[in-house]
Amino acid sequence: MSIEIVTDRDIWDAFIDAGPSGLLxxxxxxLKITERHxxxxxxxxxxxxxxxxVAVCPFFHRQRNGLSLAFSPPPMQAVIPYQGIVMxxxxxxxxxxxKESRLQLVIEGLREVIDDLSPNYLSIRLAPGYHDIxxxxxxxxxxxxxxxxxxxxxxxLETLWKxxxxxxxxxxxxxxxxxxxxxxxxxxxxxxETVRQRFSHPDMGIPMVAQGYFEDILRAYxxxxxxxxxxxxxxxxxxxxxxxxxKRYLLWVGGPKIDGxxxxxxxxxxxxxxxxxxxxxxxxxxxxxxxxxxMHKAKYNPDLSxxxxxxxxxxxxxxxxxxxxxxxxRPWIKRRMIPYIE
Numbered sequence: 001m002s003i004e005i006v007t008d009r010d011i012w013d014a015f016i017d018a019g020p021s022g023l024l025x026x027x028x029x030x031l032k033i034t035e036r037h038x039x040x041x042x043x044x045x046x047x048x049x050x051x052x053x054v055a056v057c058p059f060f061h062r063q064r065n066g067l068s069l070a071f072s073p074p075p076m077q078a079v080i081p082y083q084g085i086v087m088x089x090x091x092x093x094x095x096x097x098x099k100e101s102r103l104q105l106v107i108e109g110l111r112e113v114i115d116d117l118s119p120n121y122l123s124i125r126l127a128p129g130y131h132d133i134x135x136x137x138x139x140x141x142x143x144x145x146x147x148x149x150x151x152x153x154x155x156x157l158e159t160l161w162k163x164x165x166x167x168x169x170x171x172x173x174x175x176x177x178x179x180x181x182x183x184x185x186x187x188x189x190x191x192x193e194t195v196r197q198r199f200s201h202p203d204m205g206i207p208m209v210a211q212g213y214f215e216d217i218l219r220a221y222x223x224x225x226x227x228x229x230x231x232x233x234x235x236x237x238x239x240x241x242x243x244x245x246x247k248r249y250l251l252w253v254g255g256p257k258i259d260g261x262x263x264x265x266x267x268x269x270x271x272x273x274x275x276x277x278x279x280x281x282x283x284x285x286x287x288x289x290x291x292x293x294x295m296h297k298a299k300y301n302p303d304l305s306x307x308x309x310x311x312x313x314x315x316x317x318x319x320x321x322x323x324x325x326x327x328x329x330r331p332w333i334k335r336r337m338i339p340y341i342e
Contacts, residue, residue: 179233
């Protein structure tokens, strides 16, 4: 076993493209853009068995005020909901004995990286589907489960429609009869402005990630990152959202209600139809951890998907975590402390 910092973009992206668990959040340009905007140093770690690359894991590291912090992904207000380890494409189909030996090799490699970094605080949010966290538990990590909603797109569209909540279907028919339509936007200006207004509301506890970050991601992946506008028959904007369309169709960051209507319900249905028409097998509405939104999202009859965070902190790291959660996390302080926050 050996572990190396991967420096070749093509090798990294070919590995992500080949396996079922690699997501757009793991792709090289996505990682480098995140590094540039957050100020964390990217460590694209590759674990090798001989000359064979068997797993990768991007870490973001920062030394600040005497603290060593390591994340995968870095803290970005759920803009990157998960990241962590990506196993090779043959891992899923392997027999359990081979999985065990392969996983042991990967964990040993990650221990080597983590020991070199000696982080006071470490957090890895693993992508959905990566559930074998036994080695992390044995090593004393804390664990936390988060949820997303996913919809299986393999049934016919008629079945997906019938699975919707009856009241939701009634509302969707009204928007359809009123002439609402979906169009793809060419830039992020409208999207960012609507989301900025949402996060600037006094009741919201977090400010927004800088607009330039989203613009760079859109430029890097014009075929996979898309902005959609929902308009009424007069062409006025009534809903807005962004999607990541790579391996799965992911409803990424969405805008708030416009004019107090429930047009976002129709926006999500049109995006679900778009995903079905494009041949995606799964639609994900990221985040199922907010009681105020869950009843709305559940109207589409989704399944619950889990992703797991493993974390570890020493005494200094625990003190820093408390300070951040109770003091620095206040929006007006956070804007001064974190350069990529507006």
